[in-house]
Amino acid sequence: MTSDLTLTVQETGRGTLHKLTGDQVAALVAVPDLVRLSPTPSGLWTVRGNQRVGTVRLRTRSGDAIHLHLRPKLGIRDLLFLLSYSSTDPWRPEPVTAATTDDLLPAVADLLARTARRTLEAGVLHGYREVEEDLPLIRGSIRATAQLRRTGLPLPISVRYDDHTPDIPENRILLAALNLAAYLPGVPQPTRLALRHLADRLHGVRRPYPGEPLPAWTPTRLNARYSQALRLAELLLTGRSIQQDGGAPVVADGFLLDLPRVFERFLTMTLSAAGACHGIRCAPQDTHPLDKAGRTSIRPDLVLYRQGRPVSVVDAKYTSLEGKASREHLYQLLAYCTALGITHGHLVYAATTPGTAPIDHVIRRSSVTITAHALNLHEPPAGLLAQIDALAVRTATAPEE
Template sequence: MTGIHLVEHAPAVRLPLPAAVGQALTASRIVEAAPDPVLPGHWRLRAGSKVGAVTFRLPGTQAFTLRITPKVPVARLFFLMGYALSPSAAPTGHDVDTAEHTEVLPAFAHAYERQLSRALGQGLVQGYRTTEESALVVRGRVREADQIRRRFGQPLPVEITYDAYTTDIPENRILRAATERLLRMPDVPHDVRRRLAHHRARFSDVAPLVRGQALPAWRPTRLNARCHRALRLAEALLRGASSEHGEGALRVEGFLFDMNKLFEDFLCTALREALAAYGGRTELQAKDIHLDHDGTVRMRPDLVWYADQGPARAVVDAKYKAQKPEGFPEADLYQMLAYCTALGLPEGHLVYAKGTEPHTVHRVRNTGITLHQHALDLDQPPNALLRDIGDLAEQLAISALV
């Protein structure tokens, strides 16, 4: 198996590749890929905001793996993900053990296996599951409407519904699906793969998930508390963070994080937690906001902070992207200006993963609107990162409540 290694948002690299491989990379849209205009047989590849590892399989071509390394340390990436999924479960980032792995997929597999092992230390969690079936004896409640419609007055079999105490519950179905998914992925360390295979055997009485269907819903309770962290990681793997699809004869299977989405989720969650001390309410991916009176131009700011029963106090947008050498992208300012105009706010805040200046202020002519651009350094300990977000929340509160 051949391999291609890129770094998130790094300059383009030139590599000799077969035409089929280059075309597969282009079709996947995971990275920017184009034939090199100077060297025949070479392709220029550039990674964007997606990080992780995926394997490409084409008929008649040797499979190859694309690995994209994040710029932030892997342990920091998992802290961002863990905090976004559950702030109370990852206050310092030490809950997710990534060992010494520097690549995303090996680190994730190790972290998930450790949490799964802790979750299953006392056996599989059991719970009640509502079951509907036809039976020769009455158990639970008779579904009278179904009995009449299906049996036409015959007494047997009986259409019944009952609650069964079983291990075949949503929590275990999700854990089984994530375990099986990791076992199909590249770059999972051998010792981790062996332990995952052992865990998979413990789910033999749990029904597999049907591919393409939504994940079953589960609710955090005292009874399944030992599974919460493993379930959060499993959902991150199974929902949107993974890639497993085919386009024609192309098969792509692996695990990817979109750093744009990850940074947005983390920032909005952390800022919501910090703003709770100042009252009001926050809405993430705010709805029902339009630029025009007719409501035809819809907008969705990442975070809007409202008074309890009143208008908006502040608007924030997260921007994780490569910065221009001379400063922040101007298009983001136009977008924030539209948000402030629609919400009737005198100030708007753009927060970047990193920038050339820690804080830039723009006073827009003829409007009375001030736009702030903040740079949040992700390459610092979790406590310091949360402290910076707390300072930003305090700045928003001072501006809104004076």
């Protein structure tokens, strides 16, 4: 008799109490940073979120399943807008349906099904692929070297030709995502059936093997109608990554997002676009030496340049701004500004309430000012992008040394 366990955990908060077996605890801690566990004197366990959201299915050593639902503090519509900037080619998400507004994975799966259906309505994209094989007739060109090795054996003939086929990277990525979404837990049955039907339309496309790297594709005029579906597919396929940390392997599958990285990526993409209007170039994850000998380096989220010179530095913090920036964050930005030789740095926090004005922290006995900003992520897309524009103006007008 199996004893499957279903846990629903909020991304942030005090957590919930659960009675867990030793095998269940081992399965949860085997995936790094998935949740935070702490025992209580009563023998129960407090399960708290760890800034990750999604749906994960784990297997314990005894074969039982743990269905873990990690719920975001943001609304699904707001989170999908942040996710739309997860690639270099942002896409505008469609409205989610009423049936998928409470959970991330059903919303993404439903969005993938609707986008893929619209993409494939115009037909399956074909492309040319070079094929080398042995045939009983000549097709394309003869591979002379390979044929000469066949001394005394005229047939089959070693040939090379271009095949017009649907088995191209774009369709392989889409097929892998459709099959994955149809298999993952928590996807409603109607959406699951729609995903399988769409996968059947990609007849003749090879499904990538588990663990195989995603094939590379390049946006062109020919595959433009596939663009949004492929961005969603890549989001789903890369968001399923779950790594175990030593010990016995744990069977796990699901869709998992690291929200600090999502927020950082959104800030990078939007601030880069807004800063360009003010002659600012934003360089993400630039590495600079901290000490003169170069023994230690710094790697800010964003360094802002004007005419090749750094003018400001920005760091994204996926946490609330509780009246003032934390001491550790101020130390971090002070080190960045000192090493870069600039006088202004910016901390950008993820807020969920309106009305928090930027707070300037003027550092004593220093020329450095660190400004803490709070982006209200509950704003509609236009309002959120307006906040980014205001942030771009503030960072672009920072005084230069």
